[in-house]
Amino acid sequence: MEFYPDVKLLHMLCAYLSVALFVTRLLLDLTGKFDWRKSALRHLPHVNDSILLTLALVLLAIGPWKPFLHQWLGIKILAIVCYVVFGFFAMKEKFRWPIRLIFSVLSIASLFLVFYLAKFKPVLF
Known part of the structure; x- marks a missing residue:
């Protein structure tokens, strides 16, 4: 439980980054700049979301929260x-x-x- 605040902070940072990457890619598409689909920006959200999911599972394992309770x-x-x-x-x-x-x-x-x-x-x- 002693690592909970640190893991939660990293989880929150990844969540904010996930939103920023999603909105950025939408705006790039909206403005007709499709080059991002051939750059690292195409794969970066998947890496970030994998880290986000891993941190969420760690929070579930070490924290007091239970999804069904x-x-x-x-x-x-x-x-x-x-x-x-x-x-x-x-x-x-x-x-x-x-x-x-x-x-x-x-x-x-x-x-x-x-x-x-x-x-x-x-x-x-």
């Missing part, structure tokens, strides 16, 4: 899955921009829910 955590995990699925479709070039924009908004809304649940840990049921 604390409902906010279970819903947070579902919201993360929604973020990943919506983000996947938002990044797909084969979709036209109105569809990608809808998936982008849904993905960012899922992120807001994740951050809200992480910050306030509301009792839901």
Whole structure:
């Protein structure tokens, strides 16, 4: 438990970086700068998200939170899955921009829910 604050801080930094990378890639696509798809920016979010997931599992192992006992955590995990699925479709070039924009908004809304649940840990049921 003594490492919990440090792991949590790293987890939060990776979460903020994940959002920044997602929004950056969306904005680059929106402005027609598709070169990022052939650069390290294409793979960096996957590396960051792998670290983020690993840190989340470490937090679950050393922390007091249990996904099935604390409902906010279970819903947070579902919201993360929604973020990943919506983000996947938002990044797909084969979709036209109105569809990608809808998936982008849904993905960012899922992120807001994740951050809200992480910050306030509301009792839901």
